[in-house]
C-alpha cells in the first residue's frame with residue numbers, strides 16, 4: 001500500500017468488550033503484531049465504568065451472562081486473570097410477589113415458583129428441541145399462541161425477553177434466541193453472574209494482557225476511517241488521518257457503523273451494505289441509584305413484566321462497587337427507539353420504575369444520587385428477522401482479511417457474551433488466514 005507508515009498483521013478497530021477481548025487473545029498468543037484503535041478517549045465501549053462518590057458505576061446494568069462459564073470468563077482465563085465472576089440468581093416479580101426462578105445454580109430451577117410443572121416441562125422440552133433456523137424465525141407471541149401456553153409461561157417468556165433480549169416487543173422478539181440461551185444455561189448450569197469488584201477490573205485485566213505484549217499497540221482517540229482492499233484483499237487502513245499497512249482488519253463495532261461510517265475501498269456490495277444499515281438496535285432506560293441505606297439483602301436479578309423492567313441491587317453480588325454501608329441499585333427498562341427523545345415518557349417510566357422498586361423491596365429507596373440515561377443496549381435487537389442466523393457473519397463476504405465482530409454478528413450468545421464469543425471465533429479465523 002503506497003504511503004503506509006508502519007505495518008501490522010492485524011488492525012482491530014474498537015476497544016469495547018469485543019475488540020479488547022480479541023486484542024488480548026492475540027497478545028497472549030503473541031504470533032502477530034496488532035494495532036488496537038479506539039475512537040473514544042477511553043477503552044470499554046458500552047462496558048465502560050465511571051467512579052462517582054465512591055461508587056463504581058457501570059454504563060447501565062451489566063450481568064455477565066453464563067457467569068464464569070460464558071465467553072468473557074473464557075477470555076479472562078486465557079489472559080491468566082483470576083477475577084471471580086460470582087453467580088447471580090433470577091426472580092420474577094408477578095402478582096405483587098417476588099417468585100424465585102433460577103437460583104445461583106441451575107438445579108434450583110426445580111424448586112422455582114414461577115412456572116407450574118407442566119409449563120416448566122413444556123418450556124424445557126421446547127428449548128431443547130428447538131434447533132435449526134426455523135425457531136429463530138418464530139416470535140415469542142407467535143410461539144405462545146401456537147402452544148396455547150398458560151399465563152405463567154407467558155409471563156416468564158415476556159420477562160426474559162425484557163431482561164435478556166432487551167425488548168418489550170414480544171410480537172417481534174425471537175423465541176429461538178431465548179431457547180438458544182437456555183440451552184447454553186442448561187449445558188453450563190449457570191445463568192448469570194457479576195464480576196467481583198465490578199467490570200472495571202475486567203477491562204483492566206484485558207488491557208493488562210494487551211500491554212504486557214510488546215507486539216500490541218493501543219491508540220486511543222483514533223478512528224478507523226477507511227479500509228483499503230485493492231482486488232478485495234485487505235492491505236491497510238486509514239485511521240486518524242494516517243495510512244497504515246495491515247494484513248487483516250477487524251471492525252469491532254456495530255455492523256451499522258461499518259455500513260454507514262467507514263469508507264471501504266472497493267465499497268461493500270450495495271445489497272449487503274443496506275442489510276447492515278437497516279439492522280435495528282435496542283434502546284433502554286437505565287437508572288443507577290446510590291443508596292444511603294441498603295434496601296435489600298437480595299442478590300437476585302429481578303424481572304418484571306409491568307412495567308417492563310429488570311432490577312438489581314448489584315452491590316449485594318459485588319460489595320466493592322458501593323462504599324461500605326451503602327448500596328448500588330440498578331434498573332433497566334427496554335423502550336421503543338421511537339420513545340428515545342420523549343422526555344415526558346422517560347420521566348413517567350422513571351417514576352414507574354421507582355414505584356416498582358418500592359413494591360419489590362418493600363421500602364422507598366433512600367437515595368444519595370440517581371443517574372438516569374437512555375442509551376443503545378444491543379447493537380442488534382434479536383427480533384425474528386434479525387435473530388442469529390440473519391445477522392452478518394464474522395467474515396465480510398467478498399473480501400479477504402476483513403472481519404466484523406461484536407454483539408451484532410452471527411455467533412451464539414447475547415450482549416457482552418456474544419461480543420466476547422465473536423472475538424474468540426475471529427481469533428480462529430485470523431489464525432487460518434494469516
Ligand SMILES: Cc1cc2nc3c(=O)[nH]c(=O)nc-3n(C[C@H](O)[C@H](O)[C@H](O)COP(=O)(O)OP(=O)(O)OC[C@H]3O[C@@H](n4cnc5c(N)ncnc54)[C@H](O)[C@@H]3O)c2cc1C
Pocket residue numbers: 013014015016017018019037038039040043044045046047059060061062063064065222223224225252253254257284286332375376377378379405406407408414415416417419
Ligand atoms: C445500559 C446497558 C446495559 C447492558 N446490559 C447488559 C447485560 O446485562 N449483559 C450483557 O451481556 N450485555 C449488556 N449490554 C450490552 C453490552 O454492553 C454490549 O453487548 C457490549 O458491550 C457490546 O460490545 P462491543 O465491543 O460489541 O461494542 P461496543 O461496546 O459498542 O464497542 C465498540 C467500540 O468501538 C469504538 N468505535 C466505534 N467506531 C469506531 C471506529 N470507526 N474506529 C475506532 N473505534 C470505533 C467505540 O467507541 C466503542 O468503544 C448492555 C448495554 C447497555 C448500554
